[in-house]
Amino acid sequence: METIYLTYPLTEEEIAEHARTQVVAIGQFDGLHLGHASVIESAVRVAAEQGLPSAVMTFHPHPKEVMKKGDYEGYLTPPTVKEKIIRQMGVDYLYIVEFNDDFSRVSPGDFVNGMLLPLGIHTAVVGFDFHFGYRGEGHAEMLRELSDYKLGVTIVPPLRVEGDKVSSSGIRLDLQEGNVKQIRRLLGRPYSLAGVVMHGEKRGRTIGFPTANLKLDEHYVLPRKGVYAVRVNHNDQVLQGVMNLGVKPTFHADETVPSIEIHLLDFNEDLYGKPLSVELIDFIREERRFASIDELVAQISNDAGTAKRILSNKD
Numbered sequence: 001m002e003t004i005y006l007t008y009p010l011t012e013e014e015i016a017e018h019a020r021t022q023v024v025a026i027g028q029f030d031g032l033h034l035g036h037a038s039v040i041e042s043a044v045r046v047a048a049e050q051g052l053p054s055a056v057m058t059f060h061p062h063p064k065e066v067m068k069k070g071d072y073e074g075y076l077t078p079p080t081v082k083e084k085i086i087r088q089m090g091v092d093y094l095y096i097v098e099f100n101d102d103f104s105r106v107s108p109g110d111f112v113n114g115m116l117l118p119l120g121i122h123t124a125v126v127g128f129d130f131h132f133g134y135r136g137e138g139h140a141e142m143l144r145e146l147s148d149y150k151l152g153v154t155i156v157p158p159l160r161v162e163g164d165k166v167s168s169s170g171i172r173l174d175l176q177e178g179n180v181k182q183i184r185r186l187l188g189r190p191y192s193l194a195g196v197v198m199h200g201e202k203r204g205r206t207i208g209f210p211t212a213n214l215k216l217d218e219h220y221v222l223p224r225k226g227v228y229a230v231r232v233n234h235n236d237q238v239l240q241g242v243m244n245l246g247v248k249p250t251f252h253a254d255e256t257v258p259s260i261e262i263h264l265l266d267f268n269e270d271l272y273g274k275p276l277s278v279e280l281i282d283f284i285r286e287e288r289r290f291a292s293i294d295e296l297v298a299q300i301s302n303d304a305g306t307a308k309r310i311l312s313n314k315d
């Protein structure tokens, strides 16, 4: 897969370089949940049927970040994660269009005639709720008419899991509630956070539970504070662990910035500076303040046992 960065308006050179008859799935696709996957898979299938290359067009930064909408709290799938997942889906080209103030003011008609048609888009594949152009005034059904019927359009219906429509906003709510098991069903994979291990307060080792402190690579939406059973990818190895995402109220009275700390089970190696990717498998409990370090340690030991039981279940 080739990743191509574009800005609107396209230059003559960009058009000359990237125009090809192709089938493109268009959307924000933040989270890359099963609904998004069904849109992208449709594009790959239609492309194969037509003997054309397949592509995904997405936008960065997130429009809500640029438009300073109050409810923006980060990415479910930051750009590098999104790119990796789309690559695994057999897509030939990924177009990342810069979303900025100017682009937010492009009319639906100009988006179609100044972006899609010049790139040689043969068929656009979009989700049922796709909106585009100034104030999101363009919607899926308008693509045909705005292109003067030059574009083929496939609209993919909503995907349901156990009766519920799969949506990025639903997943954001589930994250606030710590429903990581449900999120795993909606994404088709666990929610994960990637980062690098940094130095912490060096207390972990003194209480028998060293914890790798994760500095996140990108701006993720964080789940509810608390303790989670996690699977950790480190050096092509998959390790079991227990994570605390919180402000350590036992030690800090008014800390507000949460830290992400993982104790790896049956493991003893130096991890400073190493990249880790952490998959959230299940929520164990809320973070709380303990009256003594002994009580905290007893609880962490209990949590490690709970995580081990959860992670040994093969589902």
Ligand SMILES: Cc1cc2nc3c(=O)[nH]c(=O)nc-3n(C[C@H](O)[C@H](O)[C@H](O)COP(=O)(O)O)c2cc1C
Residues within 6 Å of the ligand: 200, 201, 202, 203, 204, 205, 209, 210, 211, 212, 213, 227, 242, 243, 244, 247, 248, 249, 250, 251, 261, 262, 263, 286, 287, 288, 289, 290, 296, 300, 303, 304
């Ligand atoms: C499984 C687990 C659960 C934890 N639960 C809590 C908790 O409920 N309350 C709290 O104040 N700290 C909790 N912690 C954080 C510890 O206080 C922290 O790991 C310890 O202070 C070491 O910090 P350091 O790695 O910065 O040295 C937990 C840590 C782990 C690994």
Ligand SMILES: Nc1ncnc2c1ncn2[C@@H]1O[C@H](COP(=O)(O)OP(=O)(O)O)[C@@H](O)[C@H]1O
Residues within 6 Å of the ligand: 197, 198, 199, 200, 201, 202, 203, 204, 205, 206, 209, 210, 211, 212, 213, 262, 263, 264, 265, 266, 267, 268, 269, 270, 271, 272
């Ligand atoms: N089982 C383990 N789980 C997590 N980190 C471990 C483990 N064994 C060794 N380590 C190392 O110990 C460090 C954590 O020790 P800790 O005393 O909590 O220090 P810090 O406060 O700097 O995180 C990790 O960053 C890693 O390098």
